Amino acid sequence: MDYHQNARLTVHSREQLAKRVVEQRCTWKQAAACFHVSAKTAAKWVRRYREFGLEGLRDRSSRPRRLRQPTSIELVGRVEVLRRQRWTGLRTAQQTGLSRATVSRILRRLKLNQMRDLEPRPAVVRYEHACAGDMLHLDIKKLGRIVRPSHRVTGDRRDSVGGAGWEYVHVAIDDHSRIAFSAIYPDEKQASVLHFLEAALAYYARFGIRFRAVLTDNGPAYRSRQFAHACRALGLKHHFTRPYTPRTNGKAERFIQTALREWAYARTYRNSDERSQELRPWLHQYNWHRPHASRGLSPPVSRSALDRNNLLRLHT
Incomplete structure (x- = not known):
C-alpha cells in the first residue's frame, strides 16, 4: 500500500493504537502520546x-464524494458564440446564467480569454533583397564586461563583479547573402557608430559588395545629423525600423542571438580581451563554413559577388 509521504502511522500501527484504547482501556491522549500523533x-x-474493524484502518480514496457537474456542450458553445461577438465575461455570465469564474475557465480553455485572441494573427512577412548590397542591417548589442569568471560560472550568487561596466558589439549583416561583420566598441555613441559604418563598408568591399541602403533602429546615434550626413556622403539611403518593433530588423536580431549562443556565451572567458579575440575567428566560421538554413545549408559567402578564384584568395 502506498502511504502519504507524511503519514506517521501504518495499518499495523493504527491497529495497535486502536487496540490499546478498545482492549487495554487507554485514553485517546495516552495512546496518541505513545505513537507520537495528536489525540x-x-x-x-x-x-x-x-x-469497520481492520478494513476501516486502510487509507481511503481522496476522490471527493460529490463531483461538480461539467458545463454542458451547448452552454460552452453559447459562451464561445457570445465571446466572438465581443461580449465581456460579465455580460456572458449574466446572459447564460453561469458564474463569472465558470465563464473565465471556459474562455481560457478555448484560448479566447484575451480580446486580442479574437483577431487573426498577422501573417509573417518575410522578405529578401534580390542582390548583395541592396540593404545593410545595422544593430548594437550591449554585453557585460568580463574582469573574471563570476557567479554565472561559479554558481555562487555572492561571487559578483558589480561595476565592471559594459562593452558594445556593433553588428552588420547583408540582407541578401547574410555575410556578417562585427566589432566591439566601448560605447554606442555617434563616433563609434560612424567608425563602425566605415569599417563595415570596407570589409564588404573585399567581397565586391557596394551598398545602396542601410536599415537601423531609432537609436540616438543613428538619428543624429552626423550619421545622416555620412550616409548621404556614402550614397546610402537610410531606412529606420518601426519603433518598438524589433522584428522589422529581424536579420540583425537573429544574427545577434546566434552570436550570443555560439560566441559570447559559448564558453567561459577569463576576461573581456579573451572574448574579443575569439570574435574574429568565429565570424570567419560563420561567414565561410557554418551552414545557414536560409541559404539551403550553404555558408553565407556562397552568395557573395566574387568568383571562386577570388574567394579562395580571401579565405585565410
Whole structure:
C-alpha cells in the first residue's frame, strides 16, 4: 500500500493504537502520546476500528464524494458564440446564467480569454533583397564586461563583479547573402557608430559588395545629423525600423542571438580581451563554413559577388 509521504502511522500501527484504547482501556491522549500523533488522529482511527474493524484502518480514496457537474456542450458553445461577438465575461455570465469564474475557465480553455485572441494573427512577412548590397542591417548589442569568471560560472550568487561596466558589439549583416561583420566598441555613441559604418563598408568591399541602403533602429546615434550626413556622403539611403518593433530588423536580431549562443556565451572567458579575440575567428566560421538554413545549408559567402578564384584568395 502506498502511504502519504507524511503519514506517521501504518495499518499495523493504527491497529495497535486502536487496540490499546478498545482492549487495554487507554485514553485517546495516552495512546496518541505513545505513537507520537495528536489525540484527534488517535480518535479517528479508534472510531474507524470500532465501526469497520481492520478494513476501516486502510487509507481511503481522496476522490471527493460529490463531483461538480461539467458545463454542458451547448452552454460552452453559447459562451464561445457570445465571446466572438465581443461580449465581456460579465455580460456572458449574466446572459447564460453561469458564474463569472465558470465563464473565465471556459474562455481560457478555448484560448479566447484575451480580446486580442479574437483577431487573426498577422501573417509573417518575410522578405529578401534580390542582390548583395541592396540593404545593410545595422544593430548594437550591449554585453557585460568580463574582469573574471563570476557567479554565472561559479554558481555562487555572492561571487559578483558589480561595476565592471559594459562593452558594445556593433553588428552588420547583408540582407541578401547574410555575410556578417562585427566589432566591439566601448560605447554606442555617434563616433563609434560612424567608425563602425566605415569599417563595415570596407570589409564588404573585399567581397565586391557596394551598398545602396542601410536599415537601423531609432537609436540616438543613428538619428543624429552626423550619421545622416555620412550616409548621404556614402550614397546610402537610410531606412529606420518601426519603433518598438524589433522584428522589422529581424536579420540583425537573429544574427545577434546566434552570436550570443555560439560566441559570447559559448564558453567561459577569463576576461573581456579573451572574448574579443575569439570574435574574429568565429565570424570567419560563420561567414565561410557554418551552414545557414536560409541559404539551403550553404555558408553565407556562397552568395557573395566574387568568383571562386577570388574567394579562395580571401579565405585565410
